[in-house]
Each structure stands twice: as C-alpha cells, then as structure tokens.
Amino acid sequence: MKTWIKLAFKELKNNKSFSIFFILNLSIGLIGFIVLSSFSVSLHNHFQINLKELLTADMVVYSNRPLKKEAIEIVDQVLGPDKQESRVITFYSMLAHDQHTRLAEVYAIDSAFPLYGQFALENSGSDSVNNISQKLHGQPGAWMTKDTAQSMQLQIGSKVKIGKKEFILNDYVAKDRLTTVTNIGIAPRIYVGMNQLKDTGLLDFGSRIAYQRYFRFPLNTNVKSLITELTETAKITFKDDVRPFRVMGTERVNRNLNRIITHFTSYMGLIGIIALFLAGIGAGYLFRNYFRKKQREIAILMSLGASRYQTYLVFITQIAFLGMLASLLSLLTSIFFLPILPFILRGIIPSDLDVTIGATIIARTFILGALGCLVFCIPTIINIHRLKPLTLLQNGHSQTKQDTKYSVLRIVSFFPAILLFWLLAVQQTNSFERGSIFLGGFIGVSIILSVFGILFFYICKLLSNSTNTFLRIAFRNLYRNKASTFSCFIAIALGAFLINIIPQLQNGLQEEISRPSGLSLPSFFLIDIQPEQLEPLQSYLKNQDVKLSNVSPMVVGVLEKVNGQSITETYHEGNERRRNRRRERNLSYRMELDASERIISGVPLTTEIYDFETQKPAEVSIAQGFAEHDNLKIDDLLEFDVQGITIMAKIVNLREVRWNSFRPNFYILFQNGVLNEAPKTFIASIPKMNSSNKSKIQNGIVKRFPNISMINISELVDQILGIADKVVFAINFMAYLSIFTGIMVVFSIARYEALRRGKEMNLLKILGASFKDIRSIISIEFGFLGFMATFFAIFLSLAASYILSYLFFNKLWQLKWEISALSLFVISTICVITALIGGETIIRQKASTILQHD
C-alpha cells in the first residue's frame, strides 16, 4: 500500500505540468460552485437567524376586518396567558405633502410593537415603548426612512397627509429591516400611532385593511404546534363561515423573496454545473494523455508482479489528491469572488448580509473535487483493465483486441459522470423533475453539438486536401487528433452557447416586462375608487384631458361550492387533490374583454342581462391559471356567496390573461347583471402620459380623493427591470465563469497538443519552416476550431432561444446579432491566442532537440 501511494506522489512530482494544469482546470470549475453555494447558504442562514426580528414576532393572527369577540376568545384560549401581544393595522394609502404624493404602506402600531428587535430611531434613543407612546400616540407623529422622506422632500417637522388627517414627521427610522428586504420599494412604510388612525377616515373603506395581532411566546414554546392548533380550532368553531382570521408564523417571512432567490440561484447553479462539467472535460482530457504516457510504466510494474488493483490504486490516489489540491486552491481563490454576488444584487438582498464559506461547503467542495475529477477519469482508468505487460516485449504489436466486455465497460464508465451531474442538478434545482429536464436539455444540446462536431471533422477533412502545405497540415492535425479536437470543440461550443442564449432570452424577458407586445403600459393603476367617487373622478380627469380607462367594478364574494360539493376542506377526486380554499375572491364583470385577455376555450359570456327570476345559473369566465390551480373546468357549477346572497354560476369559458399588462384583470368575470347591484369598489387605470403631467394628475387625485390608492406603473416596471437586470447580470457572471473554464480547457489542450507534436514541428523546422510558419499553422488550426465551434453554438442558441421564447415569453423574439457577431470574433481570437501561448515553448525549441531524443 505504502509503496503505491509513494509511487503515486513521486509520479505527480515528476509530471508537474500535468498536475498543475489538471488542478487549474478543475479549480476554475469549482469556483463558481463555491461562490454560489456560499451565497445562497449565507442568505438562507441570514433569514433563518433574523426570522423573528423580520416578523417582529413569533406569530401573527390577521384578518381584513376587526376580530369579533368570539374569535378573540378562541385566540386567547388557544394561545394561553403566557404571551406578549402587539396590535397593528396596515393598509396602503397615498401620502401627500405639498406637491408630492406617493403610495405608502401605513403601519398603525401600538406601543408594544415590535415584539422582537427595536425601533432604531435616528434622533431619539432606543426606548421603543417610550418613543412610540410619546411621539406617535401622544401626538399625530409619523416615522419613515430617510430615503422615503427624501423622495417626497419631507424633513423632520414636515406635515404629511394620510387620508383626511395630517401627521408630522418627527423622526427617521434608521434601518427598516423588513422594507429593505421584502417590499422592493413599491410602497415604503410609514409608521403612525394606532390611536391617531380614526381621523384619517380611511378605516371606513372596504376590504383592503389588515388587522394584525402579533404574538411573542416564552422561549422554547412550540410555535408551530400552536399555529396548527389555532388553525384547527378556528376551522371547527367556524365551520361554515368564512374563516374569521388567518395565522402565520415566521416561516412565511420573506417566503416570496426566498422563492425568487432560490429560483435564480438555482439557475446560476445550473450554469455553475456546466462550468464544472467543462472543467471535468478538460481534466479528463489531460488525464487521458497522462495515462497514455504512463502506459509503458504501468506495464513494467505489472511485469514486476504488480496487480491491476495496485495500479488502479496508484492512479486513483493521484487523481483524488489532485482533486483535493484543486478544491483547496478554488476555496482560497473563491474568497476574492465572494463579495461579487452581494455587490451585483445589492438593493435586492439584505444590506447586512455577510457571505462566508461555511464548513459544509468546504467539505462538499473537497468531496466534489476528489469525486468530480475521478468520475471524469474513469473512462480512461478502465483502460488498465485491458493493458497487458506483454507490450513491453512486443514492441510494435498492437494489442487492441475487440472485446465486447470492454466496449460495455467503456459505455458504463461514462455513467458515474452523468450520475454526478444529475445529482448536482437535482440538488441545485431542488427538484427531480427540473434536475432531470436540465440534464435532458444538456444532453440534448451536447448531442446536437456532437453532431456538429462530426460535421466539423468532415469539413476539416475536405479542407485538408488544400494545395497550401500549411493549411493542409493544420486541417489534417484537426481531423486526425479526434479526441483533442472534439474535447476542444465541445468545450468552446458549450461556452459559446451559454454566452449567446442568455442575452437572447434576456432580450425577450425585458421586452415582455417593459412592453407587453401590442399593449402600452398604463401610467397609473387606481384602487379603492368608491362608487360615488367614480363620476367626479371621471369628470375631474376629463377636465385635465385625461381618460380613465378600464374602469372595473370589484365585488368581494366567496366561492362556496364546486359542482355542489362544499370546498371547506380539501378533498380528493380521482388521484387529484382539489386545492380550492374557501376564501374571498375579487369578482367583476365587463361588457367586453380587455386587449390583454382572450378566450382560449369555450364561448364568450352572453351579453344578455342576467335575470334573477330564472333558475338558470349565471355565466362566468375563469382565468386559465386560476382554473388550473383550483382544478376547474368548463361547465363546472360554482356557488358563490356575495355579501350574503347565494349566486349559482356556470363556467362557460376559460381566459388567458396577460397579467404583465398591468391592466385591471380578474380571475372571475360574471355575466352582466349579476353583480351590478352588489356593494363594490372600482379599479381603473390611466393611460400613458408624460412625467410632468403624471405628478400633476397624481397630486390632483390625491388631493380630491385621498382614499384612492395609485400605483405608479412605470416606476414599478423600472424597478422590476432593475431587478431583472441585476439578476441577469449575476447569471451572466456565472456564464462568463464557465466561458473562462472553457478557455482554460482550450489552453490546456492546445498546450498539450503542441507538446505532443513537438517532434513533428521540429521536423518541419529542420525542413526549413520558420517560427512564423509554425505559428500560423497553430493559428489556423485553433482559430478555425474556435470559429466553427462558436458558429455552430450561435446557430443552436438562436434556435433554442427562439423555441424558449415561443414557449414562455409570448413568442417575443428578436435577433440580437451584435452579441453573436462579437462572440464569434472574440472567442476565435481567444482560441488563437491561448493556443499560441500554450505552444510557445515548443515553437521556440531548437530544431536540433529532435536528435537528442531517441
């Protein structure tokens, strides 16, 4: 055993350049993996540690109307006496100050808020309770962050109007944890005292107010079971009614953000896997040549009595050791890359996030390093199986007997790499399905690229009949050294594919967000228009030469039954689990469909006004997504409770809705006449206009109709685009990393090829070729290789992005030829340069060295 390990290390020491390149290849591939997992693990931990402070409590009970007495009793009874409680009322409203208005989330708090953490106020101390009772309850004070204040040109002492009441900004909230993390700036928070709320006049309106009760329990309380118990008790007590409140625990905090981040880190992770795979190809290639060189020595060992097992041991030791070294190197290098993702994503992620490489990641890197390169070397190592020491005696006799056992073994030897790849993909995407789809897609792309690779060989073969000697040599080199040419081709093409497909898709994504095809985005989205306000609002806007469009009534109702079956509980139908939940829905009706929606199956709603006298159910139209989610089909009979009145309705069509058009749209649309008399509010939009007009209109509306909330759509879209940009940038960062890995592979291969052909090149020199001639052979060879690989990859990426756009982005696809052209040029150039650098030692060698070798 010791002999073998000693021998293994000795060999590595004597093959320094192999060892170094092997390590470099692999560690570059590992860097992306480390950086990314450190980032997501750190982010996850950050949320985990700060969950309670982010929620400011252990549990929240909330409802959209004040809790009734019996509900409060249940809560008190289940949660027991050992709790602290804080009450908060939140709603969205417009703030007004001078000529400035904006939408904000009003947080009306009692003095116990927050139950965890403290208000960090800029000008007062940190005695929350005292501050709140003095500055918010004792007077109509308001707090917000300095950023929010500045956006409205508010200063300490300024008056800010919410609804009908004026508040005075009397301090800044230094760090508003929640808002910096979740509400990505659409509506910043303003804190006011709960007892000051009444005079705003806003509590009388509609359903958009959340009444929240925050609870904190003694340490070691099992909050999860309390949540379950409370939910169950409520379910039993209020059997048939709409549940009077809902309960959430800390697991709900940042669920959305977590989901988004998990989503895109998993995409980045997949690119990271590709980088790792490229690195694996490079390492596998290097090892293959190293192994070839060693074959004679293995035969000597065997003739001295070494068993195959012992020879396997030598190589596995070497590979595992190199893999470990590569892991170590990549861990050290990663430290420099760690701040990059938080930097790119600043503004989206918590600013105090500290990204570190944890112990598990270190362990995983080492395992991956050792195992990862092993699986890529297995196809080579298995050659020991058929290596015979006889070769030593019989110089020149070829040993390759066609052996079916070996052929099977050879195919099987690629499985570990694919398996590892698949496991990583599943782990990154957290789903067997997505991991497998990715692997499938990747294999598909690889197969297509391989076909292109074979095509490439044919082209080279064709060109190798050129009359020009150097061209002939260059093309012959390409198609004779199939393994190296092929490895290079795949590595370059995969990298180029990534570089090209990402911007191509990004293009579609951006277009879709900023300009849903054929539709122009509205400037504003108006919510909470009371029926009596509708007419004055319209006439005010008319005077301003602005049109109020898409005015849509909104009625709150509860879906009670589907096809006669009550949906208070989930029930099973066939194998499918119904997920309908009994909850309030926003219902509407409209005379004609908006441009952003269209019927995809069924017939249009009748234009007849519904007659309550008939026993016929009313007609409804359901949005496709909603129907899918809740398992509804055309002809299903739905029973609604609309403010105490039971309404039967039949689904007559399903609609596709483009929600990103930011127009008022609804899951459920009724036939005309059904909801017309029900209590309702209106939502509407205001079409695109220039920005100076915009603030004038916004201020005008807020002044006259203080309860109407206005969402500034273009601002929102800018923000979403900003986020999308950052995310795309981060994904690109990973893509460049994998390109870089690809280049490293090209470099290693080019260098090795030059070394291997040293004799041949020296011979050329003896025959009179100059350094320049040799360089041009190398340039032609690798330039052509890079060019063709990139060319094919671009072709494939355009096709793939077209298909993906067709499937996911409403067919929005546009050729971005600049990127393609640029990548073609840059990648070919880089290939030539790396190959020239790689071959330089050989190029410069004196031709006479040929005589010194046997």
Added chain:
Amino acid sequence: MILQVNNITKSYVQTDNKPVDVIKNINFNVKKGETISIVGPSGSGKTTLLSLIAGLDSIDSGSIILDGQDLSQLSEDKLSKYRSQKIGIVFQQFHLMPHLSVKENVRLPLEILNAPNISERTNEVLEQVGLSDKKTFLPAVLSGGECQRVAIARAMGIQPSILLADEPTGNLDNKTAYQIEELLFNLVESINMTLVVVTHNLRLANHCERQLQLKEGQLYENLD
C-alpha cells in the same frame, strides 16, 4: 524440473482475421540451475515463447508448470503475485521506470513483494552489478550498459526461481554486450540460478549449457 513446457501452442489473429500459429506444439524441460538459450531468426516466436513462460500471455493449449505450479490454473491476480515471487525478467529495451532512481528501481519489485530487509538486499545486488556508486542516478543519465545492469539487479533482487531474458544484449554495442554477458553468467552461476535467455547473439547462446533452436514455431535441440 523447475520448468516443464508441455505441448503448448499459441496462435495470433492477424489483421486479415486468419489465425497464425506462432508456437506449434512445443515441449521442453528445464532443470534447476540450468542455463538455456533459445535462438532463432527474427519473427520465429522467441519473444512469444518467453512471454508465455512468464505468464504475460495465455497459451491456447498445453501446459506450463513452473516450480510445480501450473500457470494456466492461476487467476490474474494470483499470477501477478506468483510472478513477483518467482520470475525475474530482463528486457532488450531495459524498461526502467524513468522517474525512479537506480536504487528505487531496484527496490520496486521488493516493495511490491513486501520482502524483508529491502535496503540490504538492494545494496547487495547493486554491489554485485557494480553500481553502488550510482544509486541515486536517474536512468536518463546512465549508459545503455548501465541501464541493463540496473535491470538485471532489479530482476535478481527477488531471487527468482527463474530468470527470463529477452535479447538482453540486443541494444548494446559489442564490447558492452560482452560485459553484460559476463555479468549475467557470473551472477547466475554463483547462485546456481535457472536462466532462459532468448537471443540471436550466438556467443551469448553458446555461453549456456544447453541451446535450443526455434524455427517456424517449432523447437529443435541444437545439434551443432
């Protein structure tokens, strides 16, 4: 009898798929301590025969019994083990491990065997082949004759039951070839080792107690 070769045949499938009989029904025995040479023109199958005796390739029929053990009965692993204990091989092209020093090359089979007193044994054989002063050299800086001495030392280190040599002087000039020949026979005779040497060097062949001739795959007792 240290070696019994009974009725062995070996054929190779050539590129045109026709099997060619390289060894045809060969029989011969070697007594312990005997030195035997096998001569024959190039391509007559000398190397093939030697590799069969060394267990580096399998026979088609017949049997080879070395020191009482039928080689064809051994699994691959057992065979390598057996080889490491009983057989020393010297090649025409020396085949030293290029990155190991002289001493390390000689130690290697002893380490594979897990033999006792490796250092003493190594020094001893190196002394015998006259390379005590070049222990730390790498093969690349040695002359051909010196390389073959290392190879002989390496083969002798384990004190094999039989030493097989395939054209041991084939890659050396006349004078050096003579020196190697002397060294080889001195060593073999001093410890009464069995030697089978394959060669077309007649002087070397005649140095052996018994000469065999291989012609077109068949073996003849040399009557000249």
